[in-house]
Amino acid sequence: MIYNFLNMDGYGLYVFSSFIFTLVSFAGLYLIIKSQLIKEQKKFKAKFGSLTADKILLARTQKTNKEILTAGIFSKI
């Protein structure tokens, strides 16, 4: 039964290679984009940490900066 499913009347190689290629492409793109996001988040947090106290206060007034700094808890996927 498993052999029949994998063989698919001789078309199994074509069918499964198509599906595997699709899933590998998805996984590859996801990992690339995810690593870019983590890299930028780390860079942002490092830069934010190196700011002087008055600059931190100024940066904190920007809503988007707050979102990025609190994003860690939401983006760990």
Next chain:
Amino acid sequence: MYKITEMKFFNQNKILNLSFRSQKIILIFFLLILSIGLFEALVLSPEDYLQGDAVRIMYVHVPAAWMSLGIFSFIAFLSVLVFIFKNKNFILIAKSIAPSGFIFNIIALVTGSIWGRPTWGTWWAWDARITSMLILALFYLMYLMAWRIFENKNYVLKVTSFIAIFGSINVPIVKFSVDWWSTLHQPSSVNLISKTTIHSSMLIPLSIMTAAFVLFSLLIFLMKYNTELIKIKNKGLDRL
């Protein structure tokens, strides 16, 4: 006058907040729908009376082709809006959605080539549909490369918008190539306006896989959009 830049929908803070929160949910939904779609496509759906089990390749090939065409059209539409409204968010959205469109295009080409071997007896043919899809992939590649090559903001904006708008001429050629020329591809079986000729036992898995592909594209878009926004904020911190 109410400017488009003031619309709540285009508020970067709101989009960033929403995208951070929704990524996990979208990923879970994507995996769930993809699993159902794969089970339907590989196990439950019937084989074709002519092509046999090779028809199952359709469940990844067709949604990928639809997505790549749809995304490129959307990028072109956003590029036109950039020229009209001068809104930075349109640029960011277009730039963020392009990688998934390119991947869908590559998937459509590769799975189409694999499908062609058992059905047409060849991996590749210079038929109108395949060639126009290859041209679309080249436009995607040019669009993505332009963002990497050019550093001048105004210049890269003009170049990428030109590539997207000029490349959009190719979209109807891809779509109607099967009607305008004699090609190896059959005319479309799924139509929004006229009658859909595909049986429901095949239309259901095709629809589920399309939904999974849409969710994947949305997930990649949100992650890429966040990355681009944080990049801008990083530069903003340097200027403080």
